[in-house]
Each structure stands twice: as C-alpha cells, then as structure tokens.
Amino acid sequence: MNVLGINTYHGDASAALIVDGQLVAAVEEERFTRLKHDTSFPHRSIRYCLETANLGPEEIDHFALSRNPRANLGRRVVHALKDRAGRQVAAKRASNLRKILRAKATLAEGLGIPESSLGAKPHFVEHHVAHIGSSFYVSPFERAAVLSIDGFGDMVSAMWGVGEGHHLEIGGEVTFPHSLGVFYTAVTQYLGFPKYGDEYKVMGLASYGDPEHMDVFRRIVRSDGLGYELGLDYFRHHVEGAAMTWDGGSPELPPLWGPAMERDLGPARGDGPLEPHHQNVAASLQRRLEEVVLGMLRQLHERTGIDDLCLAGGVALNCVVNGKIFDETPFRRVYVQPAAYDGGTSVGAAYHVWHQVLGRPRGFVMDHAYWGPEFGAARLKQALEDAGVAHAELPEPEILSQTADALADGKVVGWYQGRMEFGPRALGNRSILVDPRRAEMKDVLNARIKHREPFRPFAPSVLEHATARYFTRSEPSPFMLMTYPVRPDKVAQIPAPTHVDGTGRLQTVRRDQNPRYHALIEAFEARTGVPVLLNTSFNENEPICCTPEQAIDTFVRTRMDVLVLGDFYAEKREGPDP
Numbered sequence: 001m002n003v004l005g006i007n008t009y010h011g012d013a014s015a016a017l018i019v020d021g022q023l024v025a026a027v028e029e030e031r032f033t034r035l036k037h038d039t040s041f042p043h044r045s046i047r048y049c050l051e052t053a054n055l056g057p058e059e060i061d062h063f064a065l066s067r068n069p070r071a072n073l074g075r076r077v078v079h080a081l082k083d084r085a086g087r088q089v090a091a092k093r094a095s096n097l098r099k100i101l102r103a104k105a106t107l108a109e110g111l112g113i114p115e116s117s118l119g120a121k122p123h124f125v126e127h128h129v130a131h132i133g134s135s136f137y138v139s140p141f142e143r144a145a146v147l148s149i150d151g152f153g154d155m156v157s158a159m160w161g162v163g164e165g166h167h168l169e170i171g172g173e174v175t176f177p178h179s180l181g182v183f184y185t186a187v188t189q190y191l192g193f194p195k196y197g198d199e200y201k202v203m204g205l206a207s208y209g210d211p212e213h214m215d216v217f218r219r220i221v222r223s224d225g226l227g228y229e230l231g232l233d234y235f236r237h238h239v240e241g242a243a244m245t246w247d248g249g250s251p252e253l254p255p256l257w258g259p260a261m262e263r264d265l266g267p268a269r270g271d272g273p274l275e276p277h278h279q280n281v282a283a284s285l286q287r288r289l290e291e292v293v294l295g296m297l298r299q300l301h302e303r304t305g306i307d308d309l310c311l312a313g314g315v316a317l318n319c320v321v322n323g324k325i326f327d328e329t330p331f332r333r334v335y336v337q338p339a340a341y342d343g344g345t346s347v348g349a350a351y352h353v354w355h356q357v358l359g360r361p362r363g364f365v366m367d368h369a370y371w372g373p374e375f376g377a378a379r380l381k382q383a384l385e386d387a388g389v390a391h392a393e394l395p396e397p398e399i400l401s402q403t404a405d406a407l408a409d410g411k412v413v414g415w416y417q418g419r420m421e422f423g424p425r426a427l428g429n430r431s432i433l434v435d436p437r438r439a440e441m442k443d444v445l446n447a448r449i450k451h452r453e454p455f456r457p458f459a460p461s462v463l464e465h466a467t468a469r470y471f472t473r474s475e476p477s478p479f480m481l482m483t484y485p486v487r488p489d490k491v492a493q494i495p496a497p498t499h500v501d502g503t504g505r506l507q508t509v510r511r512d513q514n515p516r517y518h519a520l521i522e523a524f525e526a527r528t529g530v531p532v533l534l535n536t537s538f539n540e541n542e543p544i545c546c547t548p549e550q551a552i553d554t555f556v557r558t559r560m561d562v563l564v565l566g567d568f569y570a571e572k573r574e575g576p577d578p
C-alpha cells in the first residue's frame with residue numbers, strides 16, 4: 001500500500017512517501033528548484049519519492065494534501081464577509097483552495113499521465129492535524145500529549161490533544177486572528193527582518209538583549225488557559241490579511257505588525273543599524289514566547305497527566321523554548337521530528353491516511369533525518385572530474401583520519417555523504433564542519449563562506465554519550481532542535497559553537513543514526529580529546545546542497561579548504577587567509 005503525502009501552496013512545499021506504513025522518502029521542493037521555502041506544487045519531490053521506491057504513478061494508492069479547504073468553512077465565510085479587505089483576502093484564499101481541490105489533475109500532469117489513469121484516491125487533511133500526525137505517528141511513544149503551533153493553516157494557529165496507538169483525540173485549538181506564529185513573525189518584521197523564515201535570526205539576536213519590555217509584550221499576547229489572545233492593535237493581519245504570496249516561487253508575507261507596535265516600542269528598525277534597543281525587543285519577544293508556550297505545556301500536562309510530549313509546527317523549531325521544557329514543565333520526554341515546520345506536514349498527511357483512513361496500526365519511528373536524495377560513487381567521481389577538482393578515492397579509515405586531521409588543523413571541511421537531510425538542519429550528511437575549540441572559527445566561516453549576521457550562532461554536534469559532559473542536560477537532541485546551556489567549565493573548550501549566553505543548539509549523534517558521522521567525531525576526539533564538531537549547513541545562503549555538483553560548486557566558489565564527497569577527498573592547495 002503506497003501513500004504519498006504532499007505539502008503545497010504553503011511554505012516549504014514537500015512530498016513524502018510511505019510504503020506499507022514505512023517512510024521511504026521525504027524531501028522539500030526547494031532542494032530541487034533552489035528557491036528558498038518554495039511553495040509550488042512539489043512535482044520534483046514527488047518524482048524523487050516514486051523513483052526511490054521504484055514505483056510508477058499508477059502504483060500510488062492514496063495521496064494526501066496537508067490542507068483541507070472544507071475545514072473551518074463557517075469561520076472562513078464569516079471572515080470573508082466581515083469587510084472589504086476580508087473579501088479580498090478571501091478571494092485570494094479561494095483561488096488557492098481551488099488549486100488544492102484540483103490537486104489530482106495537477107499531480108497527473110506533473111507525472112506526465114492523463115488524470116484518468118491516476119488511480120490514487122485524494123485526501124485532504126486539516127493542516128494542524130497533519131502537523132500533529134507528522135510528530136506523533138512517527139514518534140517512539142505509544143501515548144503522548146500533542147501540541148502544534150504555527151502561523152496559520154486552515155484558519156487555525158494551534159491545536160492540542162492526546163495521541164494513543166493510531167488514534168488522535170483533538171482537545172482544542174486556537175483560531176484566526178490569534179496566532180503565536182504571527183506574533184513572532186510580526187515582531188521579526190518590525191525588527192527589520194522581512195524575509196519568510198527570518199524568525200531564527202531574531203531568536204539568535206534575543207540572547208544579546210535584556211527582556212526590558214515584558215509589560216508591553218504581555219499586552220501583545222495574553223495567555224488564556226491552554227490558548228492565547230493577541231492584542232489586535234499591535235497587528236494588522238486581522239484587517240488586511242496574512243495571505244502569503246509567491247509570485248517568484250519563494251513565499252512572501254505582507255507586514256503583519258500594527259500601529260500600537262511603534263506607539264509602545266518606538267519606530268520600526270527598517271534597514272537602520274541594529275542597536276541595543278532592538279536586542280532588548282528581541283529578548284522580550286523570545287521571553288514572552290517562552291512564557292506562553294511553557295505555560296500552555298504545563299496546562300496540557302495537567303489536563304492529560306501524560307509525561308511524553310510530541311511537538312510540531314513552525315514554533316516547534318524554536319529550540320530555545322524546546323530546551324527549557326525539561327526544566328520548566330513536568331514533561332519528561334519530548335519528540336519533535338526534524339521537519340517540524342510546514343515541510344513536515346507531507347509526512348503527517350500520509351500517516352493520517354495510513355492510520356485514520358486505512359485503520360492500520362503503528363509500526364514506524366522516525367529516528368533519523370536522512371530521507372532525501374543520494375548519489376552513487378560513479379556520479380560523485382564524474383562530478384569531480386567534470387569540475388576539474390583533483391581528488392583521491394580513499395578507504396573509510398583513511399577518509400576519517402585525513403578529515404579528522406584537517407579539522408584539528410583548523411581547516412574548513414565540506415562533508416557530503418549519503419542521503420540528504422529532511423528538514424531545515426544539516427545533520428552530518430550535507431554539512432560544513434570545523435574545529436569547535438577555535439574561537440575564531442565563527443568569524444572564519446562567516447568571512448569565507450556563510451556571510452551571516454555576526455549575532456547568529458553556529459551549532460555543535462556532540463556524541464550522544466558525551467552530552468552530559470558538555471551540557472547541563474542530557475536528553476538527546478538528534479535533530480538539532482534543543483538548546484541547552486554549555487557546562488561553564490566546558491565553554492572555553494568549545495567556544496566556537498557556544499552562543500553569547502553560554503548555550504548551544506546541539507545535535508546529539510548516535511552510531512546507529514549516522515555511523516560515518518559518528519565515527520568522524522570519534523576520530524576527532526581521538527586527536528583532541530573533544531567529542532564535538534561545529535556543524536553548519538552545506539551552503540552559502542541558498543537552500544542546502546542536494547547534488548554533488550552543487551556541493552562541488554560551493555567548494556570551488558568559496559574559500560572552503562577540504563571537500564569530502566562520499567569516499568572522495570579533495571583539498572585546495574592555497575596559502576593562509578590574506
């Protein structure tokens with residue numbers, strides 16, 4: 001039984017395929033089209049999924065979209081009739097919904113077959129049900145409290161409940177116009193970061209400031225039991241709409257913040273200099289998000305009495321909040337799958353069909369993120385030769401020892417292995433790695449390759465069994481979705497991936513999750529005594545490299561020292577930094 005999940009006409013379009021209940025492939029469309037957060041119909045992702053499972057289009061039994069145009073219909077109509085702006089937004093939304101309902105024709109067209117020969121049955125899964133499914137159904141828990149929080153999907157911004165076996169019981173939701181995702185995005189825009197997906201920059205900036213504006217931020221968002229309410233003066237999406245546009249492929253959002261934001265916090269930053277005031281606003285925003293989300297979680301625990309938690313939605317990518325769950329709520333185990341954002345809803349929609357429509361029992365745990373494309377040795381070699389990059393093919397022990405030597409020598413290493421990661425984080429298969437002991441490596445990476453704002457942190461990968469030696473908590477974080485304090489006595493040992501506030505957004509690495517990456521960190525530890533590497537994604541600013549050609553191009557274009565492409569090792573013979 002083959003079920004295809006699709007996220008489309010929404011940020012981070014993606015496809016995922018499950019065969020007899022087992023996830024076989026999952027990927028975001030941006031990795032193929034090279035348009036960040038691409039929202040289009042994910043034709044390339046779908047073709048990749050089918051090729052991976054060696055299936056023809058006629059073998060898809062079901063396909064599921066992570067949107068349900070009929071969900072919350074009453075609410076949509078009321079909103080549409082409210083005023084002229086509402087009607088305009090509604091008209092735009094209606095055209096999107098028509099597109100969603102035409103999905104079967106669009107799917108057939110992309111697969112190059114007539115719609116009549118596509119036997120697959122379509123399903124429309126409400127957005128947050130797909131988010132929750134993307135976490136709970138692939139979690140290791142038989143029973144868990146579940147919570148999804150994001151901007152909006154099908155008019156809803158948060159949903160919670162209990163998952164048990166292959167059943168989900170929805171306990172409640174927060175609907176338009178109230179949204180924690182909109183709250184974070186609006187203040188992100190006010191702070192001068194207008195691009196879709198810029199929220200993580202503000203999360204990094206927050207560590208530099210003091211939360212001086214909590215009184216204002218407690219008016220901007222008010223807690224309300226398990227839910228929350230926005231102070232609507234601070235926003236304009238409820239008047240003008242928050243409809244995403246994507247004329248160029250990448251999504252864009254209109255300004256979401258309203259006049260009260262400038263009244264209470266001063267003029268918006270625009271493209272002016274970043275001042276301490278902005279850091280303090282960012283710190284207040286982050287603190288308020290933490291207060292509200294951690295408060296919701298305490299309520300959820302009280303209502304359910306369950307110690308295991310599954311999180312999903314864009315807000316679940318806020319690893320600073322996630323890292324505080326163990327200290328500030330009674331939850332003891334937390335699962336967030338690597339693509340907690342909209343990209344992951346393709347997985348949730350497919351599993352919703354498998355469990356809810358087809359009634360099948362659980363039988364799959366997503367314990368790694370490597371569900372994307374992989375390219376064989378012949379393709380890697382050909383790509384190196386075509387680019388004229390001198391290289392050596394080495395047995396694994398040599399690859400590991402040469403790479404560990406280069407890292408310990410302070411070189412910048414492009415590390416490209418196996419299947420690409422699903423989700424926004426590079427987790428050791430499409431990564432750029434450096435020595436975490438060298439404080440200057442953050443600046444070196446920025447000057448040579450990443451060109452990021454200086455306030456943004458880089459992340460550490462640590463062997464799972466060594467987590468407690470370096471961090472104040474030891475709960476695993478395999479998908480780099482938890483931030484913990486670095487032990488004070490270890491900050492001097494790993495300064496490069498330690499953030500200004502003494503924390504690290506860590507990835508814990510276990511041998512069975514990624515044997516080669518685990519072995520590389522072990523080899524680095526054998527040389528240096530430190531079981532940690534600094535790990536950033538293999539790209540400059542574009543979507544993470546997918547193909548070997550893209551990786552080689554990045555290697556050639558930037559001042560990266562070493563490229564390890566599968567079993568091929570290439571090193572530039574260049575002098576030191578000018």
Ligand SMILES: [Fe+2]
Pocket residue numbers: 127131150151152153313314341342
């Ligand atoms: Fe979402």
